[in-house]
Amino acid sequence: MAPTARSRTVGPRLESTAETLTHVLTVTAAMAGGLFTYGAATAIGIPAGWRLAAAVVGGILFTTYFQFISPLLGLLHSWNRTGAADRDTDAPTMISPPRLFGRLDDAICADAAERAAGDSWGLDLAHQLLGCAGEWAGAKDGTARFDLAFDSHILYRPGPVPETAFTFVSPNPYEETVITSLLHLRELLQELADRDAVDTTT
Structure with a gap:
């Protein structure tokens, strides 16, 4: 079963969410540890100069404790990578x-x-007329x-001899002539123009 657009976008979103959650929780743990330690130091009467140091130590301890939670987020990363691999296969x-x-x-x-x-x-070496694929209708x-003027057109038939692959087709009366050069094509068109006149x- 081919992956849907939803399945292709869910994986990256989960991975991004897990990474963001990891950073947010880490910062939150550090701030909470610092604030808790600072408050406790104030409550027990530690001098103001030592409260900041205690807050820093508390933030580090809380962050270290948070590392025990990070493996749970690691499982989310692992599940996401496994799911992405399964979707890719x-x-x-x-x-x-x-x-x-x-x-x-x-x-x-x-x-x-x-x-x-x-x-x-072979007819238009400079690619001034016939060399653009967009001008041809396959x-x-x-x-x-x-398509040319006077309801005429050039017909291309692929074959072993490129010199005979291009023919000039005149509609009335129906005539098909092998084109040898752009000058020859102009002569054939001029005949149609004179006939039309x-x-x-x-």
């Missing part, structure tokens, strides 16, 4: 199949976008798409 929660496949699909899409951006160096089949004037 809890088995992780198993990922359900639907969530696992969903994460795999997301990873494949992200990987495809990264691969497309990385393999584009798909669950391992391909990636880079003719269609709008007729």
Whole structure:
């Protein structure tokens, strides 16, 4: 069973509380011992010059006596460390199949976008257009798409030959052309632009 947020925070809180309690009780014991001894010295008529010394000795004695109580707090520390170790060794929660496949699909899409951006160096060595993975939309089949003007796009298909991995896809009529350079891409886009200009004037 995996540790919950509550179980992860209870341990440190108990340890911090135990340490604070130890310091507070130590100081309290010293003060109580000093005050008690000072009062007793006053009651029996010890001169004022010796009362302070007696109070110091009383504080030390009370603090020493308190050391017999500190092992009980030590047990609390030990229990806390053992519990924390047990919580750290809890088995992780198993990922359900639907969530696992969903994460795999997301990873494949992200990987495809990264691969497309990385393999584009043959076309865009300066990474001015195609070198950013955020510009690519990865798909669950391992391909990636880079949208362009005129409803066209670049399609990336990973393969053994990077030179043929990038194709220019024209929607109307549907055409797919292997891109050899950014200059070639500009020429293909210019053809679409000229065709679009003719269609709008007729």
